[in-house]
Amino acid sequence: MINVAILGYGTVGSGVFEVLNENKESISRRAGQELHVKYVLDLRDFPGQPVEKVLVHDYEQIVSDPEVDIVVEVMGGVEPAYTFVKKALLAGKNVCTSNKALVAKHGRELMDIAKEKSINFLFEASCGGGIPIIRVINSSLTGDEIDEVTGILNGTTNYMLYKMSTEGCEFDTVLKEAQQKGYAEADPTADVEGYDACRKIAILSSLAYERYFDFEDIYTEGITKITPEDMEYAAKLGRTIKLLGTSRRLADGTCYAMVAPFMLGQNSPLYSVNDVFNAVFVHGNMLGDAMFYGSGAGKLPTASAVVGDIVDAAKHLHVNIVTNWNSTPAVLKPLDEVTGRFFVRIKKEAAEEAKKVFGDVEIISLGQLPQECAFITDEMTQGAFEEKLAQIGDQVLAKIRVKD
Amino acid sequence: MINVAILGYGTVGSGVFEVLNENKESISRRAGQELHVKYVLDLRDFPGQPVEKVLVHDYEQIVSDPEVDIVVEVMGGVEPAYTFVKKALLAGKNVCTSNKALVAKHGRELMDIAKEKSINFLFEASCGGGIPIIRVINSSLTGDEIDEVTGILNGTTNYMLYKMSTEGCEFDTVLKEAQQKGYAEADPTADVEGYDACRKIAILSSLAYERYFDFEDIYTEGITKITPEDMEYAAKLGRTIKLLGTSRRLADGTCYAMVAPFMLGQNSPLYSVNDVFNAVFVHGNMLGDAMFYGSGAGKLPTASAVVGDIVDAAKHLHVNIVTNWNSTPAVLKPLDEVTGRFFVRIKKEAAEEAKKVFGDVEIISLGQLPQECAFITDEMTQGAFEEKLAQIGDQVLAKIRVKD
Incomplete structure (x- = not known):
């Protein structure tokens, strides 16, 4: 039996709890052993709910329990996530996270600790929700030199741009609608200013090019200036406007990365990725064009990706899975x-x-x-x-x- | 150093040789050791070409060499591929193949031998060319119960249907054009009658539902009856005609699988997969909709997938990678x-x-x-x-x- 502790019982955390229970039999079979949720950490109480039996309020109880093999960090934000995750890794526990802010800021250090301890720090759900793009880059496209990664990496803004393009509404109108539907948060800054997509393209580029991209160095422009008039021109030109995170490795070995709205042509496979869906386009020097498409967010798709990592960690409890991560900084070409x-x-x-x-x-x-x-x-x-x-x-x- | 032997120096085999040489440095880094092509087996001679130095004509030389760790079977066809691959596995050598006919017919037995010997029989390139769909099912979607797999699994027929739909030409005309361009073979039966797609959906379904699908039990209908008139109706209906391999697991535990032309609606992510591209749509009970898109065939994309398997085999020389394969036959619902x-x-x-x-x-x-x-x-x-x-x-x- 492998014991799992989930840190945070919010949207993703409750999703992970649900997926592990719902698909318990097949997941345990694939993991090779039964997966058991021993603890869920949250400040709140959930009286009467199944999670109540395993709920704890003190992280020390988890990190000091030698029976816990895998810690699942789904709290979001840099702190206290960083402190908790680092402690778990130092205690020899595998960690799976959906937290892009944590990975973009401290991924380098956390991966180094995991490697040294022969355990794993996995973060499939941090980019593209349910789309298994990180494992594809790390484990499948290993025969290729990737020279481009371009993604629709934020479901909220993709929904908003899609609505603006199909219904001709203004940015403010569609933002309110997205907030009412629960697609956008009360403070939508991280989405509409592109900060969320920026962290994701930093992580994906670091893996794709085996060079470290600091998200703070990436030019980031959101969608707040896009108007219905821009959309009308796009339609006239047979194009559409999408917020893209995009990066390339150039022939001279330098790279660039940026997040910005783009007028996209119909020949791009990203052109028809609409609504809250996300997609990541990758070009490899041997593979050519490839694209990976799926739900970019949402409780269960994201939880599905986290659970995929939990199974992988369970299969490699004491073996560090070789990844493409390299801490040497990328040489960035000035955008000019x-x-x-x-x-x-x-x-x-x-x-x-x-x-x-x-x-x-x-x-x-x-x-x-x-x-x-x-x-x-x-x-x-x-x-x-x-x-x-x-x-x-x-x-x-x-x-x-x-x-x- | 890990020694590799390539069986067959045709389109895919020469592609594998090229990818291993072109990306040698990054591939060896990811594999953890240098990968060295020690032998290439082919009946022909290639005087003056780089492959000449490692060319052999006798398979015994390869299978009896204890230094060979990985055998790459890219000859195609069931025999002598089956005999060679079985011998290699029994000799304790990992095998990677792009051969869908071999996997669909003998995959069960070959995977069982690999498991018993704690080695690997990998076949990413057998379905969907460069699209890394098999590793995604085996290693990423492990938190999900997959209930549908639907793919455009044959580039030749997708190209033909696309041409028929955009240019209004007859089946025979577009077949001749595809043959001239090298997209269709002189004997196009395996493509246009759906036999190729049938083997691929059998393999994908077996992995997705963890039940064995015998390709000979799968209803298979090709595209030879599709006419320009059908295409005109499809256009009028806002649809398009695609040859799909599709299978589902139903709530009662039974499954079905078939290959047939379908009139596809615009809301399907497969709708805009045109030309020689392939794509596989997967629905999971937690993940929801996901799609994987890329070059379905072609020398280098297919070789890229084979090399991805070689790297994986190199990282797991003496450890059987757990897959979803299960030899229990699927209970097929009658198509009626x-x-x-x-x-x-x-x-x-x-x-x-x-x-x-x-x-x-x-x-x-x-x-x-x-x-x-x-x-x-x-x-x-x-x-x-x-x-x-x-x-x-x-x-x-x-x-x-x-x-x-």
């Missing part, structure tokens, strides 16, 4: 030097000036927006783009990156 | 009792009769096809459908399963 194409909306009277500055770009007009027009630039560095854009000055209404 | 909806094309004059027999179905007409009309039935068992269809008799022009 990264090339791309850009969609620009300008005042109608600036059209001739734009053609002079950006070359013979095609000017797009929408009947319903007579005061303005737009164009898509050729491929150029972001630095060159900003320089050219400055020449049009205050005639610029909006700019969005373009991806095919 | 399986429910679904059906698209039916009939002669114009049978419209009233169809409404009488099938209830108040909506009759669809296309201006360019004045002699006929069509409808989609309500949900019913296949047995009931066939009975009703018999009442319209020779007025029926075509029938295709429907999936949303």
Whole structure:
């Protein structure tokens, strides 16, 4: 029998408890031994609920119990999660977590401890909810050199952009609706400003390129400036607007990573990923294009990913699973030097000036927006783009990156 | 150093050789040791090519060499692959294969030998080319009870159907084009009759439901009867026609599996999987919907999947990786009792009769096809459908399963 302790009985924690009970038989068979939840840690009481029997309020009881083999951290936030997880690892207990903030900030140190102790620190559920992308990178795409990871990594913003595109509503309207449906939190900053996606692309890029990406170094732009007018242009161009976390390893060995809204073309497999779904696109030098799609959030999909890690930990209680993690920092190319194409909306009277500055770009007009027009630039560095854009000055209404 | 022998230097075999050389450094790092190709077995000579140095013509030289740790079988076909692989396993050598015919026919026995010998028989590349679906089922979705697997599992037929749908051409025309482009073989039977997809859905279903599916028991219908007219109706209905391998585990514990063309709705994530791409949709009782997308065939994507297995074998040279494989046969529900909806094309004059027999179905007409009309039935068992269809008799022009 393998004893599990769950830290936190919130959305994900109660989901993990439910999955372990609901699928108990098959999970134990796959783990090779019965999995038993010995403790659930939470400050609250849950009188009358099944969890009551195993509920404890003091973490010391868990970390000092030598019978606990696997600690599941699903509290969220950096503290006290970090302190608890570190103590568990130092006590020789395997840890599985869904906590992207913890992994992005302290993953390096925690993985090093796990390796030294011949145990595991696993975090499949920290990126992409139920999508098993981390194990795919670590265990399946091992014959490849990955050179691009691009994901729709946040379900809340994907839902909001989808609603804006299909129903033409304003950002504020759709945010309120998302909050009412429970898709967005009361303080939506982490989602709509891209901070959540930023931590996820930092983790995925670190694994994909075997170089450490510090999330604080990643350029991050949210969706708060996206308007229904941008969506109308996107539709006219046969495109759609998605918040992407994207990174590449370039031929010269440098990398870049960013989170920003992109006008995405129909040929991208990410184009049709709608609603609260997430997806991660990966390009390998041998594999070519691949994409992994699923529920990006939600109690049970996320819990399913956590339980997948628990089973893996149970199968490797005293063996560190080799991962691609490498603590050497990635050499980041300044974004100014990264090339791309850009969609620009300008005042109608600036059209001739734009053609002079950006070359013979095609000017797009929408009947319903007579005061303005737009164009898509050729491929150029972001630095060159900003320089050219400055020449049009205050005639610029909006700019969005373009991806095919 | 870990020594590898590759059996067969055809498309996949030369791809494996290329991937192992091209990404040698990262692959060896991930495997934990240097991977060295000691032998390549082929009947042919390749004078002047790098492979020449390690080429052998006699399998005995490989199987009797105690230094060979991993045998890579990429010859295809059941014999002599089966004999060679069995000998290798009995000699205590790990085996990785891309050979779906071998796995579908002898996988049970070969996995049992590997387990007994504490080695591995791995076959990621046998289903879905570069898509790492087998390891996902075995190692990631372990917290779930999977209840559906549906895939576009054959790149050749997906390319053909895509061309028929976008260009309106006939089956024979598009087959010739696919043969000219090298997407279809001179004898296209295995692809267009669905036999290839049948072996793949048998393997995937066996792993997903932990019950053995014999491919010979799986109903298999190819795409040879699909016409441009069917495609025109599909377009009118906002649908598309795809060859799907699909299986489900039902609430009563029985399962079914089949390969057939389906009229697929736009809400399916498989709807936009076009060209030679493959994708596998999986539904888990906790995970919900997930999809895995990538190159279904081709030299390097398939080789990438084989090399992923080689790395996994290298990391587990003397440890059998626990898989979901179970040799107990699945209890198959007769297809007659399986429910679904059906698209039916009939002669114009049978419209009233169809409404009488099938209830108040909506009759669809296309201006360019004045002699006929069509409808989609309500949900019913296949047995009931066939009975009703018999009442319209020779007025029926075509029938295709429907999936949303």
